[in-house]
Amino acid sequence: LGERSRQIAELYAGAIAGSVWAFDKDATTAQLVALKTELPAFMNATVTEPDGKLFASATAAGVAGEPVAAEADIRNDGNLIGRIRIALSDAVVQADRRAHLQRLILTAVLLGSALLAFTLVTLGLAIRPLQRITPLMRRYAEGDLDRAVPYLDRSDEVGEMARALEVFRDHAAKRQDAEKALEARSEELSRVNKELLRARDAAEAANQTKSEFLAAMSHEIRTPLNGIIGMLHLLMSAELRSDQRIQLITLESAAQSLLRLLNDILDLAKIEAGRVDLNVAPFSLRELLNN
Numbered sequence: 341l342g343e344r345s346r347q348i349a350e351l352y353a354g355a356i357a358g359s360v361w362a363f364d365k366d367a368t369t370a371q372l373v374a375l376k377t378e379l380p381a382f383m384n385a386t387v388t389e390p391d392g393k394l395f396a397s398a399t400a401a402g403v404a405g406e407p408v409a410a411e412a413d414i415r416n417d418g419n420l421i422g423r424i425r426i427a428l429s430d431a432v433v434q435a436d437r438r439a440h441l442q443r444l445i446l447t448a449v450l451l452g453s454a455l456l457a458f459t460l461v462t463l464g465l466a467i468r469p470l471q472r473i474t475p476l477m478r479r480y481a482e483g484d485l486d487r488a489v490p491y492l493d494r495s496d497e498v499g500e501m502a503r504a505l506e507v508f509r510d511h512a513a514k515r516q517d518a519e520k521a522l523e524a525r526s527e528e529l530s531r532v533n534k535e536l537l538r539a540r541d542a543a544e545a546a547n548q549t550k551s552e553f554l555a556a557m558s559h560e561i562r563t564p565l566n567g568i569i570g571m572l573h574l575l576m577s578a579e580l581r582s583d584q585r586i587q588l589i590t591l592e593s594a595a596q597s598l599l600r601l602l603n604d605i606l607d608l609a610k611i612e613a614g615r616v617d618l619n620v621a622p623f624s625l626r627e628l629l630n631n
Contacts, residue, residue, distance in 0.1 A: 345410035348424045353412040361416045405431030441527040445481045448508040455501040469498045539610035562602045
C-alpha cells in the first residue's frame with residue numbers, strides 16, 4: 341500500500357504541475373477531489389509550496405482505517421514548485437485480508453464437515469476422534485492455533501482429516517505471521533513519516549531563524565555605517581589637501597562597498613523568506629569593472 345501511495349503521488353505530481361505552476365488553486369483542488377472517485381481507499385491529499393505553506397487539499401469524509409502516506413516533488417522544467425502528499429486508508433487491505441481469511445476458514449470448515457459426515461457414515465469408530473477434532477477446528481477458525489492436531493499418525497480417514505487440518509493450521513499460522521509483519525511494517529512507516537515531518541519542521545524553523553538573524557544584523561550594522569558615510573561627505577566638503585581628499589575618497593568607496601555587501605546580505609535573507617523585490621536601475625559597466 342505504501343508503494344502504491346508513492347506511485348500515485350509521483351503520478352499526480354506530474355498531472356497537477358501545470359495548475360500549480362499557474363498558481364491555480366481551484367484547478368489543483370479539483371484534481372485532488374477527483375481522487376475521491378478514482379481511489380476507494382483515498383483519505384486525503386495536500387499540495388504545499390516549497391516553503392511548506394499549504395496550497396490546496398482534499399479530504400474524503402467517513403473513510404475508516406489507518407493512513408499510509410507518501411510524498412512526491414512537483415517540478416516544472418526541473419525546478420521544485422511544490423510537494424504533494426497522498427494518504428490512502430489501509431481499510432481496503434484489511435478488508436481483503438479478512439475476506440481471504442474467512443474464505444480460507446470457510447473452505448476448511450466445509451472440508452472438515454464433509455470429512456466428518458463421510459466418516460460417521462462409513463466408520464462408527466471415528467465418532468470419538470471426531471469429537472476431539474471438531475472443537476479443535478472451531479478453535480482454529482477463531483484464530484486459536486496453539487493446540488496440536490491429534491491422530492496425525494493414523495492411516496485411515498481420520499488420519500487424513502487430521503493431516504488436512506494440520507495443513508490448514510500451518511497456512512493459518514503463516515497468515516497470522518504475515519498479518520503481524522504487515523502491521524509492524526505499517527507502524528514503522530507511520531513512525532518514519534512522523535520523524536520526517538518533525539525533521540522538516542525543525543529545518544524550516546532553523547532556516548527562518550537564520551534569515552531573521554541576517555536581516556537583523558544587516559540593519560544593525562548599516563545604521564552606524566550610514567553615519568560614517570555621512571561624516572565622510574561632510575569632511576569631503578571641507579578644504580583638504582589633495583592627498584587627504586584621495587584618502588577620504590578611498591575610505592568612502594570602501595564604506596560604500598561594505599554597505600552594498602550588507603544590502604546583499606539583506607537581499608539574501610529576503611530571498612530565503614520569499615519576499616525579494618527586484619530593483620531595476622541603470623548602472624555604469626565601466627565603473628563596475630574598474631571598481
